Amino acid sequence: MGEKVLMKGNEALAEAAIRAGCRFYAGYPITPQSEVSEYMSRRMPQVHGVFIPAESEIAAINMVLGAAGTGALAMTSSSSCAISLKQETLSYMISQEVPCLIANVSRGGPGLGSISPSQGDYFQATRTGANGDVRLLVFGPSTIQEMVDLVHDAFVLGQKYRTPVTILSDGMIGQMAEPVEFKHNAIELEHDKGWNLTGAKNRKPRRLSSIHLKEGELEQHVLHLFEKFEKIRADEVRYEALYLEDAELVVMAFGSCARITKTAIKEARREGYKVGLIRPITLWPFPAKIVNQVSKRCKKFLCIEMNMGQMYEDIKMDIESDARLDFYGRPGGAIPTPEEILERIKQSMRELTSV
Amino acid sequence: MTKLVFKQPESIKPDYNFNFCPGCDHGVAVRLVAEVLDDLGVREKTLMAASVGCSVFGYDYFNVDVVESPHGRAPAVATGMKRANHDHVVFTYQGDGDAASIGFTELIHSAVRGERITVICINNTNFGMTGGQAGPTTIPGQKTTTTPYGKDIHEIGFPVKIAEMVALCEGAAYVARGAMDSPAAIRNAKKLVRRAFEVQIEDLGFGFVELLSACPTNWHRDPIESHHWVKKVLYPVFPQGVLKNITAE
Numbered sequence: 200m201g202e203k204v205l206m207k208g209n210e211a212l213a214e215a216a217i218r219a220g221c222r223f224y225a226g227y228p229i230t231p232q233s234e235v236s237e238y239m240s241r242r243m244p245q246v247h248g249v250f251i252p253a254e255s256e257i258a259a260i261n262m263v264l265g266a267a268g269t270g271a272l273a274m275t276s277s278s279s280c281a282i283s284l285k286q287e288t289l290s291y292m293i294s295q296e297v298p299c300l301i302a303n304v305s306r307g308g309p310g311l312g313s314i315s316p317s318q319g320d321y322f323q324a325t326r327t328g329a330n331g332d333v334r335l336l337v338f339g340p341s342t343i344q345e346m347v348d349l350v351h352d353a354f355v356l357g358q359k360y361r362t363p364v365t366i367l368s369d370g371m372i373g374q375m376a377e378p379v380e381f382k383h384n385a386i387e388l389e390h391d392k393g394w395n396l397t398g399a400k401n402r403k404p405r406r407l408s409s410i411h412l413k414e415g416e417l418e419q420h421v422l423h424l425f426e427k428f429e430k431i432r433a434d435e436v437r438y439e440a441l442y443l444e445d446a447e448l449v450v451m452a453f454g455s456c457a458r459i460t461k462t463a464i465k466e467a468r469r470e471g472y473k474v475g476l477i478r479p480i481t482l483w484p485f486p487a488k489i490v491n492q493v494s495k496r497c498k499k500f501l502c503i504e505m506n507m508g509q510m511y512e513d514i515k516m517d518i519e520s521d522a523r524l525d526f527y528g529r530p531g532g533a534i535p536t537p538e539e540i541l542e543r544i545k546q547s548m549r550e551l552t553s554v
Numbered sequence: 555m556t557k558l559v560f561k562q563p564e565s566i567k568p569d570y571n572f573n574f575c576p577g578c579d580h581g582v583a584v585r586l587v588a589e590v591l592d593d594l595g596v597r598e599k600t601l602m603a604a605s606v607g608c609s610v611f612g613y614d615y616f617n618v619d620v621v622e623s624p625h626g627r628a629p630a631v632a633t634g635m636k637r638a639n640h641d642h643v644v645f646t647y648q649g650d651g652d653a654a655s656i657g658f659t660e661l662i663h664s665a666v667r668g669e670r671i672t673v674i675c676i677n678n679t680n681f682g683m684t685g686g687q688a689g690p691t692t693i694p695g696q697k698t699t700t701t702p703y704g705k706d707i708h709e710i711g712f713p714v715k716i717a718e719m720v721a722l723c724e725g726a727a728y729v730a731r732g733a734m735d736s737p738a739a740i741r742n743a744k745k746l747v748r749r750a751f752e753v754q755i756e757d758l759g760f761g762f763v764e765l766l767s768a769c770p771t772n773w774h775r776d777p778i779e780s781h782h783w784v785k786k787v788l789y790p791v792f793p794q795g796v797l798k799n800i801t802a803e
Contacts, residue, residue, distance in 0.1 A: 223637065249637045249638060251634075251637065251667075253630070253663075254660070257630070258627070258630040258633075258663065259630075261627040261631045262630050262631070262634035264621065264623070264634060265603060265621065265631035266634035266637060266638035267634070268634075269634075269635050269639050271638040288624050288627065291623075291624055297621075396619035398599040398601065398618075399600075400599070404618050404619050405619045406619070406621075406622070407622060409622055410610075
């Protein structure tokens with residue numbers, strides 16, 4: 200504790216999970232997240248945990264369902280096209296209210312795409328490909344330290360709300376190394392939480408179920424899930440804000456792209472531009488309120504993403520004024536430079552004054 | 555002095571209400587598994603991974619903790635349950651469509667890893683729950699709703715020999731195939747089911763039993779005729795016996 204160590208993002212993610220008390224990991228290799236599995240294969244035996252190199256992405260998340268259903272802190276990790284394969288079981292777990300951590304170290308898409316960092320999976324993460332009425336708590340860390348802290352919080356919130364949580368990292372955060380500090384202690388878990396499967400001894404059997412065939416039963420179940428999701432929406436929004444007090448232009452970016460954007464914004468401020476930043480940390484629930492508020496006093500928003508405009512749609516929905524929304528995106532694994540973003544900021548500012 | 559000669563197993567819920575079709579052998583198989591759990595005295599520490607298909611109703615009948623699995627994934631779910639709970643007894647109850655078609659990968663890899671779980675697979679040569687479509691075990695010439703002219707092996711291929719394929723896996727400790735078409739077959743089936751649980755409890759490896767079952771509704775035969783059909787037609791295609799039995803010695 201209190202000591203900084205230089206670690207690769209993927210390995211720091213895995214170590215943070217172990218420190219949080221995760222003792223079950225199942226995964227399948229895919230670039231750029233394979234180091235998570237490799238690290239777990241070394242560390243889990245040291246802490247008497249379980250590491251399973253699963254036969255498929257689908258098997259991996261189903262193993263997690265089994266372990267987490269008995270009450271274990273469990274996780275899997277993968278990337279983009281392979282996260283797609285996990286959507287069916289994700290839907291089951293949301294409905295069955297079985298918590299777990301799913302780390303998505305995303306890569307370029309669509310299809311097999313590329314192994315470069317990309318944010319093309321914002322929709323996949325925040326909307327999910329899970330069938331039915333679902334919501335998924337999604338964190339989008341922009342530094343390794345933040346990711347390490349969020350891993351702990353993801354397990355805590357997963358248990359609190361009995362729901363899966365995703366950390367959306369990417370090939371940049373996953374593959375780079377930064378000094379990190381593991382600040383959190385292991386989460387204390389009750390053996391019997393009242394819902395987990397421990398064996399029907401001196402009590403009625405429990406069933407983790409997603410099927411509700413009787414008329415009206417499924418509607419009640421979904422309404423119950425949404426009470427929970429509304430509570431998450433009300434209580435768990437996180438974002439970082441910079442220079443909003445006098446900002447005429449508010450730039451929005453998340454994850455790795457926000458790191459680069461921040462550098463550009465600091466330079467723009469030095470040059471006298473009244474530019475601010477809102478960086479969503481929870482991608483769902485989206486920080487809608489701050490966008491609402493700020494839209495009433497700023498003149499314009501600029502959304503910067505490493506995709507063709509996905510978070511863009513969330514911002515668009517939350518602007519409650521005539522403030523315009525500009526967009527700059529680089530898809531397919533391309534990474535914008537700070538200079539490129541600075542130039543785009545200046546362009547948005549020029550258009551502001553020329554109107 | 556009265557002597558108890560017959561009772562409902564503890565491992566079947568007291569308020570159960572079977573909704574299998576008349577003449578279906580699922581009810582028999584559920585009872586056999588429940589009797590074995592009672593006989594081994596493990597009900598209170600048994601966890602079940604339910605499946606999809608007619609076997610799905612297992613969670614309404616077994617008096618144990620249950621997690622529902624997506625179609626075919628029960629062996630993976632059971633793997634997770636068992637690895638996180640070594641002291642528990644973990645089993646899946648699946649049909650041939652679930653285990654040998656969409657979930658064949660999970661079944662085979664669980665066997666290869668030698669997971670200490672037990673898989674009970676009911677083979678009735680079709681997808682029963684969805685109305686009798688051709689499944690992985692549908693036999694050559696068999697008529698189903700998706701093989702209306704009879705299963706053509708040149709078009710659709712051969713039936714999967716589930717038990718034989720599982721027996722090839724080195725992690726499998728016990729592999730057997732039985733049937734439930736006669737009292738003698740049922741008595742034998744119970745022995746197979748019991749051993750498939752024992753190898754798990756004795757930490758020897760993966761336990762697997764395939765049970766040939768009648769599906770009168772989808773076979774369009776009455777229950778008696780269906781059971782004759784099991785014996786006459788299915789027996790030669792799916793030979794019964796213990797294919798593998800590793801003991802502690």
